[in-house]
Amino acid sequence: FPSHDIHGGGNFTTMAAISDFPLGTSISGYQPRSYMSLITDSNQTTSTNYFGVYQSIEDVRTLAGATVTLSFWAKSASGTPKVGLGFQQIFGTGGTPSATVYTSIGSVTVDTTWTRYSISTTVPALTGKTIGTNNNSRLRLSIYSSLGSSYASRGGSIGLQPNTQIDIWGIQLERGSSATALEERPYPQELAMCQRFYQYLLNFKMHGVVSGIGTTNRIGATLPVPMRPLTGITSTIVPTIVGSPNVYDGNTATTVTGISANYSTNLIIECDFNTANALTAYRPLTTFNSGSGWAFIMSAEY
Secondary structure, three states, X not given: OOOOEEEEEOOOOOEEXXXXXXXXXXXXXXXXXXEEEEEEOOOOOOOOOEEEEEEEEEOOOOOOOOEEEEEEEEEEOOOOOEEEEEEEEEOOOOOOOOOXXXXXXXXXXXXXXXXXXXXXXXXXXXXXXXXXXXXXXXXXXEEEEEEOHHHHHXXXXXXXXXXXXXXXXXXXXXXXXXXXXXXXXXXXXXXXXXXXXXXXXXXXXXXXXXXXXXXXXXXXXXXXXXXXXXXXXXXXXXXXXXXXXXXXXXXXXXXXXXXXXXEEOOOEEEEEEEEOOOOOOOOEEEEEOOOOOEEEEEEOOO
């Protein structure tokens, strides 16, 4: 999965962590790199406490009405805790979308040995439902390590599980009633799929032409990968700028005093760079690292 969100309820320091496998580790013939740990503390005590990770899958139409199988490898640090599993069909925003539909997939009990678990279910159909107009509906997979009674029906009624650590690797969701071999995509393909949702462009070179004003200069660039549209094909994705670049017109370099987004789509960004010193009008302009580095952050996540 490209990314995940961590969710919990109540006053506690429960966390999710990513750790590397020792080099040479083999699980069922695979050589994995990293695994995720769901760690709950002693504060999982009330009916409204819960903890887990959510993975949003683009478009609530995905797998609707289909028989699917979820598989993953897991183990516990100690004991035999349960992992709760569920779906949320979220119909997005805009207009009058239907309310979220929660579906429990069930649960599995894990022990201290890496083992592959699989569980099959049917994703509810969308008959009679309405999807919002903002292009942000999704199917969300939920993986829980603790669930108070207020949320028990969302993930196999596993109950509260304080002071547990559950390690998980190799999650796969697929059509059909049985698990197949884990699909291992090449890194460039996985990176491009992640960049559809989030791009962090460090010391990103941008090119433009100095405006007639001299201290306000419009610069644009094409993104490495088209991002997920937020509200339709031509939706705007506003970049966040971290740090401060310099700009150079072939003769004079000057620091940037302010940046504002002028226009962007899921493929193009264009910003106004305000500079400390005026540059020569209509010269070619480029950004460069000011020493401390700078970056564009583009996000189309849910």
